[in-house]
Amino acid sequence: MFLWITSLSLLYISSLLGQIKGENDLSILDHLLKGYDRRALPESLKGKATPVACEIYIRSFGSINPATMDYEVDLYLRQTWLDERLKTPKLSKPLDLNDPKLVTMIWKPEVFFANAKHAEFQYVTVPNVLVRINPNGSILYMLRLKLRFSCMMDLYRFPMDSQVCAIELASFSKTTDELQLKWKETDPIVLYENLKLPQFQIEHWNTSLCKEKFQFGEYSCLKAEFYLQRSLGYHLVQSYLPTSLIVFISWVSFWLDIDAIPARVTLGVTTLLTISSKGSGIQANLPPVSYIKAIDVWMGACTTFVFAALLEFTFVNYLWRQKCKQRASHFRQTITNLKANITNSTNNPADQAKRDEGKTKMVFNGPPNEPIGITLTRLSAGANGGGGCSSSGGSSGGGNDHYVRYQLGDVPKASGIDRTCRFLFPMLFLVFNTVYWPYYIY
Template sequence: IVTPHRSVQWRVSTMHWIPPSPAAHSVSPLSSLLSLLLLSLRWSLLGANRSEPIPIYMDEMLRAGRAVYDKQSPPVQEEDSPTKVKLAMYIEGMSSFRTQTMDFQLDVYFQQFWKDPRLAHNETRRVLVRDKSILNMMWHPDVYFANARIAEFHTVTQPNFLVWIESDGSILYDTRISLVVLCTLNLEKWPLDSQRCNLRILSYAYDTDQLEIEWVAHDPITRNQGIGMSDMHIIDLYPGLCDGNYSTGVWSCVTAEFHVKREITHHVMQSYVPTTLIVVISWFSFWLDVEAVPARVSLAITTLLTLSTQASAARMALPEVSYMKAIDVWMGACMMFVFGVMIEFTIVNYAQRQGQKFKRRDLLNASEEEERGREG
């Protein structure tokens, strides 16, 4: 599949005039002939990839209306068979996944391929359509992105689309689209999670009896290798099929699955390292004098409150879910360690006071017995 925006183009190097030198008069006729042949070949290769503007007769046919060309009717390729539309996608850009709203952004070149025998022509080159009004007079698939919250066509500096019509009626419709795609995230392992998000593509008006959509056979989903996200990295992209059964009928449906994994570095520095240090600091109370009650209590309470603040900050970055997350387990374990320090201090302080009490009682009993012995 040739993606016009990313295809390799033949280029003719800029030619500069060079003043003639005495050696130039010694060039043989054969060398001059070879130079002309090479120049002609380069210009022919340059023109081989060009396109013709839409012919007048095709423009008139499209403008004639339903009497000549019905844009509401899908092109018939075989008797009693649906129109087949093949899809391809090039991921130009992909933004960070937003955990709070459970969505992500895509910038894609979306390509659709089908055949309309009514638009076959005798031109030597493919016909290029860049006029939106001409496209609107042609039949083209009505595919949509079922789980996209927002979808926008790019129009700067001109509408970003093209249509190529080959001589046999084969058509390529390529357009650039920005999407905000809904993805229900499973946050049980957050922030150590990986996610699989699907972009669902269906036809809106034509069921499977009229239209079938499928991915192209080779490399249906490709991407810009320079894509980088702040908190995720792409593991792989998978084309697939989906269930298009609705109450109104069965609709052809394909999916593009994005397998991504969360980058852990940010969360290590923002959550795991600080909470680990807080727990270690709380253990300093083990080396304080057991009778230094204000110091040990203040240290334990301060570390516990700091941990609570860290846990609240982590929860604020996440949506409210009904299950426990990995970060909740970590924060809970840290709080248990700090709370254990307070329990240890309470037990040790109580045991120390009880020991002193028993010691005083023993001393008192010993002194009383000593006095009784003197009196006796």
């Protein structure tokens, strides 16, 4: 029982002493601040520039927007300097202050982010600011900020590009004679352990010192550069794969019959409009730069292949119609010759046709005992009908002609062009890919 009471007494006394020490620390701080002038720099009385060591802890890094050429960062800015006016051995431990009113009572470096477009100070749930005063007079000033930085991007190799985005921290009102900014000697840039970017990978970063000269004087500044490599996976799925499939679909036209005009026109126009719409969607998320990007070359090549497939059908269809006109002319001439020969000869019309056969060949598939009058009537009807064409190279004399197959030559030139394009277009597309990918990746 006695030991239990003794232990409780010791705990109470220790807590009371701690409270007294804490109150004493605050009282000591109040005593130091009575004669403190926050307008004067710590080293101003010595005639030296005050060195301030800076460190940046990046909590999030993302929202890299190529259209506006900027990115957002959530970071902690930590600044350390020595102020001998606050040096006292009476402090029992480092004193942490997060009261904004107390923070404004001591001198702090007047710095700003030179390339920041927008900045927000974090107030949730309390103002995210901390001042730590050490007994030796060393001051740690830390605050949390959300900033949007500008990043001048070179999109020549987009979306296989790599970018260098910087954070610039500079003195706002104090020249190099009064304030010298420097990076912390060890780990000046610290990234959150699980930090991941949606479209980029941070390859490495480096820090450097810089100076900005204005008409008012020379100012100290710091620069941190982040080397970013864009990940290609998103654009492969959303841009390259769909456009490749559209090009492949346009080649289906080469396997359709020449006389399948509605199907081939619909296929060609639909793929051309689709590839144009896809290109417009990609360009909507990019700035209107004056140079050609890698994605522009790809979309231009895909559009060219689709448009060439449509032009190929137009050319093939033109050749096929010209062949039809020649076929109809030869057909009419053959009918005229048959009529003249039958009038002066008793030979079979098929035998007479064989004697006139050169480039033109006519084969009779009708009944062998069909009267000559009926044969001439049927052939004349076919001639008046124009000697219709079909994609297989045959033509029928008319809608009621089931016995005559008319051919001109062995293989139509139009069908040969289609067969050539079935292999020519894929080979050209393969050659383009062989040149495109190595050139822009390496």
